[in-house]
Amino acid sequence: MGSNLIDDLFIFMLACFIGFEVIRHVSPLLHTPLMSLTNALDAIAVVGAIVLVGERKSTFATVLGVIAIVAATSNVVGGFFITDRMLKMFKSSRPTKP
C-alpha cells in the first residue's frame, strides 16, 4: 500500500505537468471542444463504477454503482459525439477563397 501511494503521487505530479504543457498549446479556437473532450476522458471513472457493480458486494453499492455507470457513460458517449460534431464544423477558407 505504501509504495503504491508514492507511485501514484509521482504519476499524479507528472500527469499534472504533462497536462499543463499539452493544454497550453491548444488553440483558443478549440477551447470549447477541448472542454467537452477532457470531460469525456474524465468519464473513465466509469471503470471504478463497473468494478463496484460487477463485484456485487452489497445492494447499496450496486445501486449507487449503476447510477454512477449511467452518469459516466452518458459523458463518454455524449462527450465524444459532441466533440466530434464540433470539430467537423471547423473549416478553413483557404481552398475556396474567392
Add this chain to the structure above:
Amino acid sequence: MNEFAGSQYVIEAIYLIASALFILSLKWMSSPTTARHGIWAGEIGMVLAIAGTLLHHGIVDWKWIAVGLVLGSGIGIPLGMVQMTAVPQRTALSHAFGALCVTLVGTAEFYLRTPNVPKFMMSVLSMEVILGGLTFTGSLMAAGKLQEILPQRPITYKGQNLVNFLLFSVAVGSAVYLVLHPEAKQFFPLIVGVSLIFGVLLVIPIGGADMPTVISLLNSYAGLSAAAMGFVLDNKLLIIAGALDGSSGLILSVIMSKAMNRSFTNVLFGAFGQVQAAAAGGQEAKPVHSATAEESAAILAAANKVVIVPGYGMAVAQAQHKVRELYDILSKKGVEVRFAIHPVAGRMPGHMNVLLAEADIPYDRLIEMDEINGDFPQTDVALVIGANDVTNPAARTDAASPIYGMPILDVDKAHTVMVIKRSLSPGFAGIDNPLYYLDNTLMLFGDAKQFVGAIVRELSGGH
C-alpha cells in the same frame, strides 16, 4: 486483491496504452487539422480501458453493468446532439454527471470498507466526495442558470461568504475527524450533505458574465475529484485522466480570469453584475447617432476592411447564419471581413468560435483579441453584434468602473463603429457603455437576426 496476477497485468497493460492514447488525444487537439485524430485516440483508449476492466477478476455479474452502459448511452446521445448555443449548459451538466459518478463511487466504497479505512485512503476519499459533491450541485446550478431555468442575475445575501466558509469548514473538519476516528461513520453523510449544499451556495451568487470562469473551474474540480478517486482505487489511468482534466480546467480558468482582469476569489466571492443604480439615471439624456439597414449596407459596401465583433447576444438572437450571409456577400464585393473574438465572449471559453464555425464561417477568419487589437485603427468598420462589455472603453479609462482593467477589443479606434443592439439597456455587467455615444459610432437598433438580414438584402438588392 491480486489472486489472479495474470489478468491483473493484462488490465494494467491495457490501462498503460489507454493512458498514452489519452495524452495523445489532448496533444492532437492543439490545432483543427489534427484535432479529429485526437477524438479517435481518445475513443480507442476509452473502449480499450472499459473492455479491459470487464476482465477484472472480481466481477461476478455483468448484467447490471450492461444495463448501466445502455441507459447511459441512451442519455448521452441526445445530449450530444444539442445545438451549439446550448453547449455551455450541456457542458455544465456533463460536469455534474462526472462529479455524480465520482461521489457515488466514493460513497459506496466508504460504506463497503468502513470502519477499516486507513488514514491516507480516508483523506483522499473525503477529498473525492467533498470535491465531487460540491461540483455536482454547483454544476447543476450553473447549467440551470445557463439554460435560464434559474435567474442569471447573482443571488446574494448578507454574510454569504461567511456562510460558505463555515459550510466548507464543517465539511473539512468532519473529514479530518473521520480520518482520525474511522469508527465515527455517522460523520460521512454530514460531509457529503454539507458539500452538496456548499456547491449550491457557491454558484448561485455568480452572474452570467462570469460563467466562462466558473465552468472552467468546475471542469477542473470534476477532474481533480476523479483523480482523488484514482488514489482511492489505486487506478493509475484514473489518476492520469483526472490530472489532465484538472489541469485543463485550471488553465482555462486562469485564461478566463485574466481576460476579465479579476482573480478567482473575486469571481467566486465578489458578486459581480448588480446593476449600478447610477447608470440607469444618467443615460437617458445623452444622444446617439443611429442608422438604418440601408445606410449601414452602403457604409459596409464602401469599406475595405471590416471587423465583426460577435458576442453572446448574437447567439441568443440566433443570428450567426445571417452573419455568415453577410460575410459571404461582403467578401464577394472584395471587402476583407474578419471576426474579433474576445476570450470571454459567450458563456464558456471558445464558445464564439463554435457558434461561428457552426454557421460555416472559416476558422482562419476568427482572430483572437490579442492578435487583432492592433488592427482596429486601420479598420474601416467595426460591426459589433450582441457584444457589450468587451467593447466598453470605460475599462481603459474609468477607474471607478467594475470592469476597469479588463482587456477589451479596441473597437472605438476603428474609423466607424456600428453596434447592433435591441435597446440601450445595460449588459450583464450592468454598466453603461460610452462607446455608444461617440461621434464615430452608429447604433443600429433592432433584433440582430432581422437587422443583419436586412443589411444582406440591401447589399444583394443593389449593384
